[in-house]
Amino acid sequence: METRPDGAPLMVCKYCLLYELGHCRKHNPMKNEPRHLRMANDTLLDIIFDCKNCEMQIWEHKQ
């Protein structure tokens, strides 16, 4: 799992978007996983998947 050196995620979801898409890393890994989430107000967020724990972290997007 990728880790961020500082700060905390905006949100940790007990829900895996990859699983929803049928591409959980545990079962059916995907070549080009989604890395970002674009909100309705055009804010870009980073997604970090933690399939080992079936969690997904949402981070503020950093350039």
Ligand SMILES: [Zn+2]
């Ligand atoms: Zn998963």
